[in-house]
Structures are given as structure tokens and as C-alpha cells.
Amino acid sequence: MEEAGRAVADAVQDSFPVGRVLLLAGGGANGGDALVAARHLAALGREVRVLAAPARHPLTRANRKRLGAVGVRVTALNAAAVVRESSGAAVLVDGLLGTGFTPPLRPELAELVAAVNASGLPVVAIDVPTGLDATRADLVGVTVQAAQTVTLSGLKTALLFGPAAHQAGEVRLAALRLPVGWAQAEALATRPTRTDVARLLPVRSADAHKGTAGRVWVVGGHPGTAGAAALAGMGALRVGAGLVTVYSAADMPLVMPELMMQRHEDVAAALAEAAAHSLPDAVCLGMGLGPHAPALARLILGWGIPCVLDADALQPELAGLGHAGCVWTPHPGEAARMLNCTVAEITRDPLAAARALQERYGGAVILKGGPSVVAQSGGLWVSRGGHPGMGSAGMGDTLAGIVAALLGQGLSAPDAALCGVTLHARAGERAGARHGYGLSASDVSGELGAAWLDVVASVKEGA
Numbered sequence: 001m002e003e004a005g006r007a008v009a010d011a012v013q014d015s016f017p018v019g020r021v022l023l024l025a026g027g028g029a030n031g032g033d034a035l036v037a038a039r040h041l042a043a044l045g046r047e048v049r050v051l052a053a054p055a056r057h058p059l060t061r062a063n064r065k066r067l068g069a070v071g072v073r074v075t076a077l078n079a080a081a082v083v084r085e086s087s088g089a090a091v092l093v094d095g096l097l098g099t100g101f102t103p104p105l106r107p108e109l110a111e112l113v114a115a116v117n118a119s120g121l122p123v124v125a126i127d128v129p130t131g132l133d134a135t136r137a138d139l140v141g142v143t144v145q146a147a148q149t150v151t152l153s154g155l156k157t158a159l160l161f162g163p164a165a166h167q168a169g170e171v172r173l174a175a176l177r178l179p180v181g182w183a184q185a186e187a188l189a190t191r192p193t194r195t196d197v198a199r200l201l202p203v204r205s206a207d208a209h210k211g212t213a214g215r216v217w218v219v220g221g222h223p224g225t226a227g228a229a230a231l232a233g234m235g236a237l238r239v240g241a242g243l244v245t246v247y248s249a250a251d252m253p254l255v256m257p258e259l260m261m262q263r264h265e266d267v268a269a270a271l272a273e274a275a276a277h278s279l280p281d282a283v284c285l286g287m288g289l290g291p292h293a294p295a296l297a298r299l300i301l302g303w304g305i306p307c308v309l310d311a312d313a314l315q316p317e318l319a320g321l322g323h324a325g326c327v328w329t330p331h332p333g334e335a336a337r338m339l340n341c342t343v344a345e346i347t348r349d350p351l352a353a354a355r356a357l358q359e360r361y362g363g364a365v366i367l368k369g370g371p372s373v374v375a376q377s378g379g380l381w382v383s384r385g386g387h388p389g390m391g392s393a394g395m396g397d398t399l400a401g402i403v404a405a406l407l408g409q410g411l412s413a414p415d416a417a418l419c420g421v422t423l424h425a426r427a428g429e430r431a432g433a434r435h436g437y438g439l440s441a442s443d444v445s446g447e448l449g450a451a452w453l454d455v456v457a458s459v460k461e462g463a
């Protein structure tokens with residue numbers, strides 16, 4: 001609570017350095033964080049006013065006493081007091097309710113939230129704006145509209161996705177060292193910076209050649225959806241795969257002459273024959289592959305080599321067959337199929353869904369969206385960036401090829417997943433700046449080389 005309150009005080013001081021600060025403290029730990037923030041702000045010489053509910057949490061009670069001991073008076077919290085004290089304040093800190101809130105909001109709290117929103121003051125919310133259920137991307141009732149949210153320990157679903165995220169304003173993460181026993185039950189995520197990602201990207205020696213830069217097999221395409229496999233192949237080549245062979249049951253468009261396109265009546269037999277000769281560094285399968293996808297997925301998973309399972313290969317019957325080198329890349333519809341639930345259940349809490357997928361399927365999971373979530377056994381990462389123009393067919397196929405190429409260049413499944421979504425999103429931003437909503441997956445592929453250079457440059461720029 002001490003670290004949390006201090007982080008909130010620092011954020012207020014950074015973003016709203018002048019004028020009186022009005023702090024609202026509920027009775028739980030969220031209110032305790034507000035009381036600690038008030039003490040630190042007072043120590044910095046800021047004029048503070050504190051309105052607090054009776055403290056129910058023992059640490060909150062203790063921090064109320066400490067605040068009194070340094071001469072800060074605490075006044076009873078009610079809507080009339082919020083209206084009165086808002087006048088002349090420069091910023092309001094919302095420490096009413098945090099992750100302990102269970103909807104629906106009780107009427108006295110709803111009245112306070114209305115008074116906060118009517119105050120016209122910029123609001124800094126602690127952990128989550130009051131009224132948001134931290135584990136839901138949708139709104140569950142009246143909610144504080146924050147200018148900034150200082151969230152504690154990790155990012156929550158409500159701060160990242162859907163209409164809930166619009167209530168949070170700019171989100172700052174205060175990574176706390178939690179006392180032993182304060183394990184978080186909810187799914188929390190971090191959002192790596194581009195610099196973090198740049199440090200994971202493969203670096204080649206000067207004498208690298210096509211045989212050492214990753215041999216990737218793409219298994220996809222079916223009459224009518226042959227382009228999906230070609231797009232994955234393009235994505236793989238554009239992030240540096242040395243040799244990309246596409247195995248398909250359909251005739252494919254010649255999109256890049258560098259791709260080795262093989263059409264086979266019996267793809268499984270062709271793959272088995274090629275594998276008997278030598279296995280590739282990574283495989284990417286499922287894009288437009290059609291009904292044979294589960295059987296081919298079983299074959300390829302049995303090889304135990306790094307692989308990406310996408311589209312038609314994302315089937316519930318494969319649960320438990322994943323290994324540490326697999327990356328599963330569902331969009332919410334495919335995720336719902338894999339978890340046997342509705343799409344609404346996936347999009348209501350994408351962090352929990354990504355975690356459940358990883359636990360059930362193994363390896364790493366990319367739950368795609370804007371933003372995408374990467375789940376791995378050690379935790380959850382949320383990607384940055386992308387462009388709304390990326391809502392067009394074939395974008396996911398491109399991503400699957402990108403991730404396979406990174407696996408083929410030696411990255412682990414979680415690192416390939418994180419680097420893949422980052423490069424894909426950055427390339428999407430670049431292509432979006434040129435093409436707007438007319439963006440196509442091929443345009444994104446064309447920007448991947450420049451996106452890679454942007455990510456690497458971030459280390460110098462400190463982004």
C-alpha cells in the first residue's frame with residue numbers, strides 16, 4: 001500500500017504539478033492507497049483535501065492515523081462534500097473502489113461517481129476507475145471517467161480492451177514488489193516496450209546464409225483459400241526466413257517468386273516423405289488448410305519441432321498435444337471454439353481467455369485483436385500499436401508466417417510470439433499511414449523489413 005500510494009503521488013506530481021489535490025478514499029485497500037498518496041503529496045508541499053469513508057481495511061485504518069499524525073485533516077465522504085471540495089481544486093484522485101468492487105455499484109457510490117464526473121476536474125484513478133470491474137472489457141454501470149489511471153502490479157482487462165478501456169484514460173503501470181502472500185488471483189499483464197522486444201530479436205553473423213537463416217515450411221491452402229498459405233509464406237520471407245516452402249493441396253498464386261510452392265494431391269504423404277529426408281527449423285500450418293488440418297497438425301506436432309498452429313489447425317481435439325515450441329494463434333472466434341465457450345465470453349476478459357488457452361493447449365498463445373495478448377507459462381504480455389485498417393482478411397495469415405520465421409531463426413515460442421505481434425503491429429501502422437482503411441495483408445508484409453528496423457532503432461532512441 002505504501003509503494004502503491006507513493007506511485008500515485010508521483011503520477012499526480014508529474015502530470016498535475018500545480019494546484020490543490022482532492023483525494024477521495026473508500027473504505028478498502030484502494031482508499032488506503034489514496035490516503036498514502038495524500039501523505040506523500042503533502043510532504044511534497046502540495047495542498048491536499050481528503051474525503052474518506054470509514055476505513056474497513058486494517059492498513060487503511062493505519063494510514064488514516066498516519067495522515068492525521070502529519071497534520072492532514074480527513075473529512076467525511078459524501079456527494080455534497082465532493083461538489084463543495086471540487087471547487088478550486090486542480091485534480092481529483094479516485095481511490096473509492098479498486099479490484100475489490102463487485103457489481104452492481106451501491107446507490108451511495110453511484111451518487112459519488114456522478115459527482116466526480118460532474119466536477120469537470122481531471123481524474124487520476126487508482127488501480128481501476130471506480131465502477132469498472134477489473135476483469136471485464138464491457139461497462140457494468142456508471143463509471144468514473146479518468147484522465148489517467150495508475151494501475152498497480154499489472155495491467156487488467158478493463159484497462160486494455162473494449163469500452164471499459166475508454167474510461168481509464170492514459171494508463172501508467174506501477175510495478176510493485178508485493179509482500180509474500182499477496183498473490184494476485186486475477187489475470188494481470190505487462191506491456192513490453194519496443195526496446196524490450198528489440199533485445200529479443202535474432203542477430204545474424206556476417207557469414208549467415210539461406211541454410212542458417214531458418215528453413216520454414218508453410219502448410220496451408222485449399223481450393224478457394226490458397227492465398228492464405230501464400231500470405232503466410234510472404235510474411236515469413238519478409239522477416240528473414242532463409243528458405244520458405246509452401247505445401248498445399250491447391251494451386252497457389254505466384255505472389256513472390258522467392259517462395260517455393262508445392263502442390264500435392266496428398267499433402268500428408270508429401271510432408272512425411274520430405275520429413276524423412278530432413279525436418280525444417282519451423283512449420284506454420286492451418287491457414288486456409290480445410291478439413292485435413294487436424295490430422296496434419298497431429299503429424300507435425302509429433303515431430304516436436306517449433307511450429308505455429310493457425311486457423312483450421314486451431315481445434316479442440318488438439319488440447320494437451322502442444323509442446324514448449326508451439327505457438328497457437330487464435331482470433332476470438334477460434335479461441336471460443338478451442339475453449340468451448342462463446343465469443344462474448346472471450347472478448348469480455350481476453351486476459352483470462354489467453355491464460356486459459358495457454359493452460360489447456362501448452363506452448364505460447366497469441367490471442368489476436370487490437371491489442372493482442374501473448375500468453376506463456378510465465379505470464380501475459382499485451383502488444384502495443386497496430387492500425388484499424390488491419391481489420392481485413394489475411395492479416396492473421398501474415399502473422400502466422402512471421403512467427404514461424406522467428407521460430408526458425410531460433411527464438412523460443414514466447415519470444416517469437418511477442419516479437420511477431422510487435423513487428424506485425426508496427427508494419428500495420430506503417431502501411432496504415434499510407435493506405436488507411438484500404439490496407440491489405442500484402443501491404444503489411446511489404447513494411448515488415450522497415451518495421452524490424454524501427455524496433456531495433458528504438459534501443460538507441462530509448463523508446
Ligand SMILES: NC(=O)C1=CN([C@@H]2O[C@H](COP(=O)(O)OP(=O)(O)OC[C@H]3O[C@@H](n4cnc5c(N)ncnc54)[C@H](OP(=O)(O)O)[C@@H]3O)[C@@H](O)[C@H]2O)[C@@H](O)CC1
Pocket residue numbers: 001004026027028029030031033056057096097098099100101102103104105106109126127128152153176178182184
Ligand atoms: N492486491 C494487490 O496486489 C495490491 C492492492 N492494492 C489495492 O487494493 C485494492 C483492492 O483492495 P480491496 O480488496 O480492499 O478492495 P477495494 O477495491 O478497495 O474495495 C473494497 C470496498 O469495496 C466495497 N464494495 C464492493 N463492492 C461494492 C459495490 N458493489 N458497491 C459499493 N461498494 C462496494 C466494499 O465495501 P463493503 O462491501 O465492505 O461495505 C469494500 O469497502 C486494489 O485495487 C489496489 O488499490 C494496493 O494497495 C497494493 C497491491
Ligand SMILES: Nc1ncnc2c1ncn2[C@@H]1O[C@H](COP(=O)(O)OP(=O)(O)O)[C@@H](O)[C@H]1O
Pocket residue numbers: 330331368369370371372385386387388389390391392393394395396397398399424425428
Ligand atoms: N484494429 C486493429 N488493431 C491492431 N491489430 C489488428 C486490428 N484489427 C485486426 N488486427 C490484427 O490483424 C490480425 C487479424 O487476424 P485474423 O482475424 O486471424 O485474420 P485472417 O484470418 O483474415 O488472416 C490479428 O493479428 C489482429 O491482431
